[in-house]
Structure formats: structure tokens, C-alpha cells
Amino acid sequence: MSFRYNSTPILRNLSFSVQDGEILSILGPNGAGKTTLLKCLNRVLTPKEGTVFIDGRDTRDMSLIKVAKRIGWVPQRGEISRMKVYDLILLGRKPYFKWGPDREDHRQTMEIIHLLGLEALALRYADEISGGEFQLIQTARALAQNPRVILFDEPTSSLDISNQHLLLAKIRSLIHSNPRAAVITMHDINLALRYSDKFLFLKNGYIRAVGSKEIIDSPLIKEIYDMKAQVIEAGGYPLVIPV
Amino acid sequence: MLRKIVFLALSLLILAALIIVSAASGTIRIPFKDVLSVLILFDRTGFGRVIWDVRMPRILAALLVGAGLSLSGTVMQSVLRNPLASPYTLGLSSAAAFGASFAIVFLGAGTGTTSTIIISNPWTVTFSAFFFSILSTAAILILTVLTRISAESMILAGIALGSLFSAGLTLLQYLADSVQLASILAWTFGDLGRAYRQSLIITALALFPVSFLFLLYRWDFNALDTGEETAKGLGIRTGAIRIVGMTTASLLSAVIVSFFGTIAFLGLLAPHITRKILGGDHRFLLTASPLTGAILLLGADTAARTLFSPMVLPVGIVTSLFGGPLFIYLLILRGKK
Numbered sequence: 001m002s003f004r005y006n007s008t009p010i011l012r013n014l015s016f017s018v019q020d021g022e023i024l025s026i027l028g029p030n031g032a033g034k035t036t037l038l039k040c041l042n043r044v045l046t047p048k049e050g051t052v053f054i055d056g057r058d059t060r061d062m063s064l065i066k067v068a069k070r071i072g073w074v075p076q077r078g079e080i081s082r083m084k085v086y087d088l089i090l091l092g093r094k095p096y097f098k099w100g101p102d103r104e105d106h107r108q109t110m111e112i113i114h115l116l117g118l119e120a121l122a123l124r125y126a127d128e129i130s131g132g133e134f135q136l137i138q139t140a141r142a143l144a145q146n147p148r149v150i151l152f153d154e155p156t157s158s159l160d161i162s163n164q165h166l167l168l169a170k171i172r173s174l175i176h177s178n179p180r181a182a183v184i185t186m187h188d189i190n191l192a193l194r195y196s197d198k199f200l201f202l203k204n205g206y207i208r209a210v211g212s213k214e215i216i217d218s219p220l221i222k223e224i225y226d227m228k229a230q231v232i233e234a235g236g237y238p239l240v241i242p243v
Numbered sequence: 244m245l246r247k248i249v250f251l252a253l254s255l256l257i258l259a260a261l262i263i264v265s266a267a268s269g270t271i272r273i274p275f276k277d278v279l280s281v282l283i284l285f286d287r288t289g290f291g292r293v294i295w296d297v298r299m300p301r302i303l304a305a306l307l308v309g310a311g312l313s314l315s316g317t318v319m320q321s322v323l324r325n326p327l328a329s330p331y332t333l334g335l336s337s338a339a340a341f342g343a344s345f346a347i348v349f350l351g352a353g354t355g356t357t358s359t360i361i362i363s364n365p366w367t368v369t370f371s372a373f374f375f376s377i378l379s380t381a382a383i384l385i386l387t388v389l390t391r392i393s394a395e396s397m398i399l400a401g402i403a404l405g406s407l408f409s410a411g412l413t414l415l416q417y418l419a420d421s422v423q424l425a426s427i428l429a430w431t432f433g434d435l436g437r438a439y440r441q442s443l444i445i446t447a448l449a450l451f452p453v454s455f456l457f458l459l460y461r462w463d464f465n466a467l468d469t470g471e472e473t474a475k476g477l478g479i480r481t482g483a484i485r486i487v488g489m490t491t492a493s494l495l496s497a498v499i500v501s502f503f504g505t506i507a508f509l510g511l512l513a514p515h516i517t518r519k520i521l522g523g524d525h526r527f528l529l530t531a532s533p534l535t536g537a538i539l540l541l542g543a544d545t546a547a548r549t550l551f552s553p554m555v556l557p558v559g560i561v562t563s564l565f566g567g568p569l570f571i572y573l574l575i576l577r578g579k580k
Contacts, residue, residue, distance in 0.1 A: 039472065042476055043475070063478070064478045065478035068476060069478070073472070073473065073475075073477070075472050077470075078470050078473050081465070081469055082518065082522040084524070087524055088469070091466055091477065094477045094478065095478040100462065101462075151476075
């Protein structure tokens with residue numbers, strides 16, 4: 001798959017896959033094309049060459065609604081409108097609406113609210129809740145799409161350390177307990193190491209490395225981020241420390 | 244939910260009260276109990292003739308125009324993702340005013356006698372106003388398609404065209420003789436006194452299908468409010484919604500402005516007031532904001548007819564006069580929050 005803005009190539013000849021129950025983190029320096037890659041996956045942007053397959057089906061042959069039933073989307077900074085939290089989650093059922101939400105849509109919305117423990121928030125307005133809570137709401141909305149894959153664009157970028165871990169732990173348990181996958185763009189490599197199963201390193205639009213946590217070592221960090229670092233083991237997880 | 248039901252009940256009550264007050268007041272004062280009996284019994288004799296033949300068309304016009312402009316404003320604000328969008332700010336009114344003046348100056352639609360100004364051929368003026376507002380809308384749409392369909396480009400194109408038509412209007416005023424000038428001026432004051440059976444029927448025929456269409460799209464508008472990319476991620480063809488929403492909202496306001504002239508601020512103010520009270524959910528907004536618009540315009544028109552009685556002011560002046568300060572007050576409220 002490749003992508004260009006006007007004639008500037010952003011992504012070049014990428015090819016990778018993600019399986020059920022797997023969390024793939026996309027890592028790389030600023031401007032590497034991480035977010036562009038994510039948006040190409042669910043046709044928010046359209047790749048210039050190549051395609052994205054889901055369950056063996058070419059997304060180019062699918063309507064946006066069909067794509068939305070298979071790929072959920074959690075943007076980095078969704079705009080906060082003055083709507084009730086419940087209705088924002090219900091909005092995730094939009095691809096399934098005919099005239100409007102039916103009983104099944106409300107049932108699934110309630111199920112997700114219980115699953116994520118959002119009962120106390122459900123009747124509040126979205127512009128009155130915290131940033132961490134809003135990310136959970138966006139995740140809930142993506143879950144309501146009942147997708148096979150959920151895409152997260154820098155989900156932790158505006159959260160404090162405790163909310164970062166709470167959110168990612170929640171995402172991890174959601175992905176691992178269901179036949180569904182996640183693709184997450186991340187800046188914080190240590191957070192990615194702690195919560196994902198697979199890593200994809202992007203630089204200047206090229207894939208530099210893909211694989212499990214074993215591929216991460218000092219030379220790779222040097223190549224991707226142009227920075228000296230040590231990879232040590234702490235609490236059973238690898239940890240990247242700049243030196 | 245309670246808030247919504249209370250809002251609905253209260254606004255219907257206020258609207259009913261306003262209709263009665265408006266039907267009662269004017270040069271001939273009619274006691275409320277007579278108004279009620281005339282309205283309930285469809286009595287067309289005595290006071291009934293004044294109410295049904297003179298005041299009711301004007302009241303109906305206020306309801307239809309208020310609802311229509313407010314509905315257009317609500318949808319434009321949503322699809323353009325900008326709280327300042329309205330038929331007025333997007334240059335539609337300027338285009339219509341230019342069209343009307345064009346008809347008055349060049350198509351000979353405005354002639355006068357010594358003492359009164361007469362727009363001798365109202366249909367020519369209306370058609371010309373409608374034609375130019377549609378032309379302006381089409382130009383905005385074409386420009387945005389050429390520059391990729393973003394909300395900002397639509398707004399900027401609207402502002403640019405609006406100032407172009409304003410300049411054209413100034414030129415026409417410069418070229419016009421004094422009688423034509425007076426006709427142009429009289430047209431640009433939005434006035435509900437121009438309500439005739441045909442104009443009311445055509446306005447209603449535009450309002451009801453458009454309202455229905457917007458209600459069909461209520462969840463799409465809600466999705467747009469969460470951001471362009473989120474909406475796309477939910478399977479919404481944002482470009483298509485934007486074009487459909489803008490085209491229909493503009494058509495509706497073009498019909499209204501062509502018949503009744505420029506009524507400033509209503510399309511901006513009514514959606515904001517409704518949003519303030521009910522939040523941003525279009526399931527409620529699309530039914531409640533037309534109600535707010537109808538209340539505001541009927542209130543303003545009743546004031547226009549009674550404040551300086553027996554002189555009747557064009558309602559456009561009243562909406563501008565009170566709309567500005569009210570809008571600033573809303574801004575201050577928002578700042579405090």
C-alpha cells in the first residue's frame with residue numbers, strides 16, 4: 001500500500017497484517033506517517049496504490065458503511081459536542097441504523113456501558129467530563145460499531161500516567177477476550193512495549209521493522225529515533241532508557 | 244428527557260399565546276375573548292374578517308419564515324462546523340437583495356407614483372431575487388468542490404460572494420433613480436406584510452419536505468459534530484452530507500428571503516438559543532429550533548406592529564435591533580461558563 005498527498009509520497013510500499021486477539025503498535029518519529037497509515041486502513045483517507053483486506057475482503061469494494069461495521073475508529077482528538085454520553089456511544093451503532101436506533105442498538109449500547117463501567121457517566125453531557133473519560137467514551141463508541149479491528153490514534157497522548165495505563169489495560173483486555181484486533185499509533189515506546197503484542201516501526205514512510213518485542217534493541221532505536229538508548233528488562237517487560 | 248418535554252410544552256404555550264396577542268393587537272384592538280371565539284369558530288364575519296384576512300396571513304408568515312430560517316441556520320451550522328454560519332452570514336441575503344434590485348432597476352419592476360412606492364411587479368422581483376440566491380449557492384458549491392469539500396472553504400466562498408453581491412448592490416443603488424432607490428430600500432427591509440396566499444403556500448411547500456429530509460439525516464448531523472474523521476469512521480460520506488445539507492438549507496432560505504426580504508440574525512440566533520437550552524443533539528434540535536425561530540419572529544413582528552402604532556415597522560429592523568445585543572449576551576453567557 002502507498003499513499004501520497006498531492007504528489008508527496010507519505011507511505012511507500014507498506015505491507016503488513018494483524019491477527020485476531022493481537023494488538024499492533026505503530027511506532028516511529030514525528031512525521032513518519034503513523035497517523036496517515038492508520039487513516040488509510042479504514043478509508044478516512046484513500047490509499048493511492050494497494051489496498052487493505054479485512055477477513056480476506058478488499059475494502060475498496062466495500063461501502064464506507066460496510067467498512068465502519070468492520071473497523072472501529074478512535075481519533076486522537078475527537079471534537080466534543082454537547083451530547084449525552086449515552087447518545088455518543090449509541091452513535092457507534094450508526095452504521096447499523098435504518099431510520100434510527102432500534103432495540104438491538106440500545107441493548108448493545110447498554111452492554112458496552114456495563115462492560116466498561118461507564119454507568120455513572122452515561123447521562124452526563126460529553127463536554128462536562130474529563131479527558132480520560134472522553135477517551136473511554138470514544139473507545140466505547142468504536143466498540144459499539146462491533147468491529148473486527150479497532151484503530152486508535154495516539155489514544156494516550158492527552159492522558160496522565162495513571163489514565164494511560166488504565167486505558168491501555170482496558171483496551172488489552174477487550175482485544176484479548178474477543179476475536180478482534182487493534183492497531184494503535186503510539187509515541188511512548190515503553191507504553192507500547194507494556195501493552196502490545198506486535199510492533200511496526202515506520203520512518204519516512206517505510207517500514208523499518210515488524211515483529212514481537214524481541215526485535216527492539218539499541219541499534220533499532222538508534223536507527224528509528226536517531227538516539228542512543230539501552231533496552232533493559234524491568235518487571236517482566238522490556239524498557240527503553242535513553243543514555 | 245424532562246427538560247425536553249418541558250421545553251416543548253412551554254414553547255407551544257408561548258407560541259399559542261403570541262398568536263392570540265398578535266391577532267388581537269393592531270390599529271383595531273380586538274378583545275382577547277373575541278379573538279378566541281373567532282379563532283375557534285373560524286368566524287369570518289366582523290372581527291373575524293380582520294383576523295382571518297389581515298392578521299392571520301402575517302402570523303402564518305412569521306411562523307413559517309421563523310421556522311424556516313432557524314432550521315436552515317441549524318443545518319448550516321452543523322454541516323459547516325461553524326457557529327457563525329447562517330443564511331445571512333453566507334451571503335445568501337446579499338445575493339437575493341442584489342437580485343431584487345436588479346429586477347427593480349433593469350427589469351422595470353419598481354415604479355412609483357408621486358406619493359407611494361410601489362413594486363409594480365412583485366413576481367419579477369421575487370424570481371430575480373431567488374435566481375441570484377440560487378446562483379450564489381451554486382457558485383459556493385462549485386468553488387468548494389473545486390477546492391475539496393471542506394467546511395472552511397464553503398464559509399470563505401460564501402463570505403467572498405456575499406461581499407461581491409453587496410458591492411453589486413451598491414453599484415445598482417448608485418445607478419438607480421430616486422424612485423427605484425426607494426423601492427430597493429423598501430425591499431431590503433425584511434417585511435412580513437408581503438404575505439399573500441401564494442407566497443405562504445410556496446414557503447410551506449419548501450419548509451415541510453426540507454424539514455422531513457433534515458430529520459432523516461439527524462444522526463448524520465450528530466456524527467458530523469464529533470469531527471470530520473470520526474464521522475467518516477462511522478461510515479458517513481461527509482462530503483455528500485455537506486452538499487445535500489447546504490443545498491437544501493440554501494434553497495429553503497432562498498425561497499424565504501426572495502418573498503420576505505432580509506431578516507437578519509434570526510437564522511443565527513434561534514439555533515444558538517435552542518442549543519443553549521437543549522444541547523447539541525439534532526434529534527431534538529431539528530424540531531425545537533424551528534419552534535424557537537417561530538416564537539422569536541412572531542414576537543418581533545408583533546412588537547414591530549405595536550411599538551410605534553399606528554406606524555408598522557418592517558420586522559427586519561426589529562430582529563437586527565434586538566438580535567445583535569441578544570447574541571452578544573449569549574456570547575457573554577458562554578464566556579462565563
